[in-house]
Amino acid sequence: LILNPTASPALSPIAAMDAAHSVHPHTNLRRHLEQGPSIITRGDGIYVEDEAGQRYLEGAAGLWCASLGFGNARLGAVAAKVMTEIGYYHNFRSASTPAAAELSAKLASFAPPGMDKVLLQCSGSEANDTALKLVWYHWAGQGQPQRRKIISRLGAYHGTGAVTACLTAKANFHTGFGLPFDGFLYTGMPYHYRHAHPGEDEQAFSSRLAAELEAMIEREGPETIAAFWAEPVMGSGGAVVPPAGYFDKIQAVLRKYDILLVADEVICGFGRTGEMWGSETYGMTPDLICSAKSLSAAMVPISAVLIGERVFNGMMAQTDRLGSFAHGYTYGGHPMACAVAHEVLTIYEEMDLIGHVKSVEPLFLAGLAGLSDREYVGDASGVGLIGAVEIVTDRATKAMADAALMARIDAATRARGLIVRLVGNRVALSPPQIISAAEVQEMFERLGLALDEVFGAVR
Ligand code: PLP
DSSP states (O other), X not given: OOOOTTSOTTSOHHHHHHHHHOOOTTSOHHHHHHHOOOOEEEEEBTEEEETTOOEEEETTHXXXXXXXXXXXXXXXXXXXXXXXXXXXXXXXXXXXXXXXXHHHHHHHHHSOTTOOEEEEESSHHHHHHHHHHHHHHHHHHTTOTTOOEEEEETTOOOOOSTTHHHHSOOGGGTTTTTOOOTTEEEEOOOOHHHHSOTTOOHHHHHHHHHHHHHXXXXXXXXXXXXXXXXXXXXXXXXXXXXXXXHHHHHHHHHHHTTOEEEEEXXXXXXTTTSSSSHHHHTTOOOSEEEEOGGGXXXXXXXXXXXXXXXXXXXXXXXXXXXXXXXXXXXXXXXXHHHHHHHHHHHHHHHHTHHHHHHHHHHHHHHHHHHHTTSTTEXXXXXXXXXXXXXXXXXXXXXXXXXXXXXXXXXXXXXXXXXXXXXXXXXXXXXXXXXXXXXXXXXHHHHHHHHHHHHHTOOO
C-alpha cells in the first residue's frame, strides 16, 4: 500500500487509505490528499456516526436522498434474498425479472395519471440523460427532428454527465470542461428574493419570467425547441421554492408552442414537497418525469423515467420504423435494486409517507420562519421537508455571506452534531422523510444555536 507521503500523520489508517487513493467529487483534490476525508461509519434513523464516534443529525438526508434514514435490516434482507436467488439479470430485448416487472407496475401506480410506462436505469444523471434522448427520439418520430434545443433555468442542477451537465446551469459544472454544448438555453431562475425587481410581487415576477421564456422561444424559433426542463423545487440550486403562479404561467407558454415539459423529480419525488410528486404540489403536467434518490431511499443505485402517453406513442412509432429502441444500460432494471426499491415503496404505503410529511411540515416551516428575523438571514423559505435560509451580511443590500463565512457555519453546525447542505450562501435542509416532530425541533434548535454562535448574537 502506498500512502500519500504528504498526508497528515494524524489520519486514521482508513482515512489515510482514502486520502491516498480515493478521488472525491466536489472536493479540492490537493486538500483531500493532505487533510483526508471525514469517514462516516454507521447510521440509524436520521443520525449518522463518524469514525471518532460523533453522532450527527443528517439534516440533508445525505444528498437529499436517504428518505428512510440510515441502516435498514428489512431492506438488507430483501437485497440478500435477490442476491442469493439470481444476483443479476438484464432487461434488454424483452428480458425481465419478477423484481423489475413488479417495481415497474408499482411505480406506475405511484405515478401521476397517464404516466404508466417506466424505464429503469441507475442514477439521476442517467435518468435525465435518458429523458433527453427520449425527447429527441420522440420529435424525430413526429417528423420534427429540428426540435433539438432544450431550455432549463439558471441555477438548475440536472446531473453531471457530459450532456446532463449541459442541462445543469451552474458555471462550475461547465468551466474547465468545455461545456455546455450548443443547443442548451438557460432562462431565468425563479427565485423571488434575489431576482425580483423592486416592488415586484410573486405573481408579477412569475409573469415576467414567463414573458422572458416566451421571448427566448420566439427569438430562437419555436420550431427548434424540444423541451423545457425543470425541478418543481430547485434542490442543488439552493432549495428554491417557485414563486406563486410560476408553473401555471410557464406551462401556458409551453402549451402555446407545443414544447414538452420534463419534470426532474430526482429530489422532489416521494413526498419531499408534501405530495407524492413535486409536480402535484405545483400543478405541473409533465410529459416525462425523472426519478431517483428516494425511489430506493438511496439504499441502492436506481432511477426511473416515467413516460407519459404522448412521448411513449412517439417512441412506439419510432420502433415501428427503426426496429428496436436502441438505448439501455447493463444495470438497468437490476433485480436487486428493483426489489429494494419495491420494498421502499411498500414501506411508503405502510407508513403513509405523505400523511407523515404533511404532519411534520408545519413544524418544519415554523422552524424556517423562526430563523427569518435573525439579522443575518435574508430569505427563509421551504415546502414539505425541503427549505433553506439564505445568509447575508447586510439585509438592506442583501450582501451575500462569502465562502469563508459559510465554512464557519459548516464547522459550527457539525460541532453541534448537525449536517446541513451549503449551496453558495444558502443553508439547505432536506432531512429524511421519516423525521419525527421532536427531531424537526431538535434540528432547528441545533441550527439556530450554531448560526447564533457564528454571528456572535443572541438574536
Ligand atoms: N437531478 C437532480 C434534481 C438532482 O438533484 C441530482 C443529484 O443531486 C441529479 C439529477 C443527478 O443525480 P445523480 O447524482 O444520481 O446522477
